[in-house]
Amino acid sequence: MRLHPGGATADVDAVEEILRRGGDALRKRMARAEAHLEHVTAQAGAPLAAHALATIAAGGKRLRPLLVVLAADATGGASSEPDSEQALTRAAVAVELVHSATLVHDDVIDGAQLRRGHPTVVAEAGRLTAIATGDLLFSRAFAELARNDSTAQLRALSDASSALAEGELLQREDAYASHVPVERYLRRCELKTAALFEAACRLGALTASAAATELADALGSFARRIGLAFQLLDDVLDVSGPVQHTGKSRGTDLLDGTVTLPLILARERDPQLTAFDLASLASPEQAEELCDRIAATGALQTARERALQFVAEAKQMLPAILPDGRGALLDLLADAVVERYR
Amino acid sequence: MRLHPGGATADVDAVEEILRRGGDALRKRMARAEAHLEHVTAQAGAPLAAHALATIAAGGKRLRPLLVVLAADATGGASSEPDSEQALTRAAVAVELVHSATLVHDDVIDGAQLRRGHPTVVAEAGRLTAIATGDLLFSRAFAELARNDSTAQLRALSDASSALAEGELLQREDAYASHVPVERYLRRCELKTAALFEAACRLGALTASAAATELADALGSFARRIGLAFQLLDDVLDVSGPVQHTGKSRGTDLLDGTVTLPLILARERDPQLTAFDLASLASPEQAEELCDRIAATGALQTARERALQFVAEAKQMLPAILPDGRGALLDLLADAVVERYR
Numbered sequence: 175m176r177l178h179p180g181g182a183t184a185d186v187d188a189v190e191e192i193l194r195r196g197g198d199a200l201r202k203r204m205a206r207a208e209a210h211l212e213h214v215t216a217q218a219g220a221p222l223a224a225h226a227l228a229t230i231a232a233g234g235k236r237l238r239p240l241l242v243v244l245a246a247d248a249t250g251g252a253s254s255e256p257d258s259e260q261a262l263t264r265a266a267v268a269v270e271l272v273h274s275a276t277l278v279h280d281d282v283i284d285g286a287q288l289r290r291g292h293p294t295v296v297a298e299a300g301r302l303t304a305i306a307t308g309d310l311l312f313s314r315a316f317a318e319l320a321r322n323d324s325t326a327q328l329r330a331l332s333d334a335s336s337a338l339a340e341g342e343l344l345q346r347e348d349a350y351a352s353h354v355p356v357e358r359y360l361r362r363c364e365l366k367t368a369a370l371f372e373a374a375c376r377l378g379a380l381t382a383s384a385a386a387t388e389l390a391d392a393l394g395s396f397a398r399r400i401g402l403a404f405q406l407l408d409d410v411l412d413v414s415g416p417v418q419h420t421g422k423s424r425g426t427d428l429l430d431g432t433v434t435l436p437l438i439l440a441r442e443r444d445p446q447l448t449a450f451d452l453a454s455l456a457s458p459e460q461a462e463e464l465c466d467r468i469a470a471t472g473a474l475q476t477a478r479e480r481a482l483q484f485v486a487e488a489k490q491m492l493p494a495i496l497p498d499g500r501g502a503l504l505d506l507l508a509d510a511v512v513e514r515y516r
Numbered sequence: 517m518r519l520h521p522g523g524a525t526a527d528v529d530a531v532e533e534i535l536r537r538g539g540d541a542l543r544k545r546m547a548r549a550e551a552h553l554e555h556v557t558a559q560a561g562a563p564l565a566a567h568a569l570a571t572i573a574a575g576g577k578r579l580r581p582l583l584v585v586l587a588a589d590a591t592g593g594a595s596s597e598p599d600s601e602q603a604l605t606r607a608a609v610a611v612e613l614v615h616s617a618t619l620v621h622d623d624v625i626d627g628a629q630l631r632r633g634h635p636t637v638v639a640e641a642g643r644l645t646a647i648a649t650g651d652l653l654f655s656r657a658f659a660e661l662a663r664n665d666s667t668a669q670l671r672a673l674s675d676a677s678s679a680l681a682e683g684e685l686l687q688r689e690d691a692y693a694s695h696v697p698v699e700r701y702l703r704r705c706e707l708k709t710a711a712l713f714e715a716a717c718r719l720g721a722l723t724a725s726a727a728a729t730e731l732a733d734a735l736g737s738f739a740r741r742i743g744l745a746f747q748l749l750d751d752v753l754d755v756s757g758p759v760q761h762t763g764k765s766r767g768t769d770l771l772d773g774t775v776t777l778p779l780i781l782a783r784e785r786d787p788q789l790t791a792f793d794l795a796s797l798a799s800p801e802q803a804e805e806l807c808d809r810i811a812a813t814g815a816l817q818t819a820r821e822r823a824l825q826f827v828a829e830a831k832q833m834l835p836a837i838l839p840d841g842r843g844a845l846l847d848l849l850a851d852a853v854v855e856r857y858r
Contacts, residue, residue: 310681317674332659339652
């Protein structure tokens, strides 16, 4: 677990609290995942390893590996048998590798210079290397997970990975659109973000017990809602800032033409925004002005409430899925997603 | 099997001959793979399907699916049981999807406008869509193969897919290099091209019989040599032309800074070429001049002989791997790789 200044750090406390409560066992599992992540990336031959490693090492909160580990733990498996511990580590690593691959490719698409305070692969090594590095991270994810000898696990990951790409394509299709229905926006969030959260919990349950398919489904539904909330709150943050919290100027997504829930809701409330063309935004300053107008409609509060509703739904599901308090840490993780926006 | 004017068509006759000799059974299997390839791509939701479909539909010789089918056939499985036929179709499709994903990403890297006489995804829809389309094709490949319930198959594909990305990164690292050892060049060819040929034969053998691991290894070695020859001859073709055969001007790869075997060998023979800096090439005309100088050293002939040697090695292996003439069509396929350069 690495934490970098400049990233979204407000939920660090919440994640720390989960690790604290999870005790040594949880910390060990997360440390093992972190070490294996570096190992897999470093294995990849000298030149590319440098870039892939830099991406991985730049860290982030490792929310997805944490979901894998917590789901496995709650499923009651992930006993201390070395084999099942290794399977768990590989699953956690595979999910993070797919996530990292997406980040590297997203940075090519956006031409981003910095991520988590570090130069992006595309900024440092160019488009060519960045595309190949992302492809490599994708491929390694599947190579890693294939060692678990479970096609159910591989299916979970490949479905999520397809969803990520579809979500990205839908987002490009909707770019600068004058009208995006809320349902369409939510579908995009499911594909782009929630599907990998879902896969993380599925993988956790399945590595703990191959027979736990029903539990895997149920935890998948739980995680999908957390993922939706995560994306919604991310989109709120783009409009609300503050800059010192997000590390980027307000309205960055809007300037890229991405139509997010705050704008969709604000357009329903402010007739002048209904007609507003995102393509006419010419500068970060104009994007910030647009953010203020969106905020003035109360859309941010509504979007936040929608996200909190998803979190509440997820938390309500837990006692039935995991009785006897076995879902306590997953419950805390649901809170962690919200925490970072307080 | 679609064939387009402007592509490399000289081996069409050889491939046609294989299909003729393979009879109805082979044609049916290839037609089934082709239909499923379109189905999988079309499934992928409206917007992206259009781009993915265009890439797939632009065709090519379907050499890799053909290797899958021929290897399965030679292994003696791929009986007419519906299940094993479906597994074979999925394996053939998965290999071609990975190949297509690579082409789409390569075109982003090269900024290519045309492929097989059709506009590339990047030319038609931009970098953003092209990267996501490639990611989607990758993901679908694994999703498709996961349905075969064989981790050995998934491992074969993910290893090849990792190799492709590594090969691309090595190639970028070697770009414009003043000295590239032949061994290093061959390693790049193995990663970039031969690994997927190898995976195709492995997958064919394994779909025919899960127990055929030794045969899968042996056919994999056979295919790796074919793949090496294929890449070497491709690199010869870049220097030799003729343009009406390749559909691109001579020296295109050299102009991109790719140091290929003809240049490596020519540098050993012509001291002025030893010192020549690829980065100084400023126009297609200068690249053509360089091609003439390379040809004058006799390097093309040596490179061609090296490729033919790989093909000969591969062909020599076959009788021991597949006695009683069971390798006849794979033997023809080895010839087909050479044919296109006659």
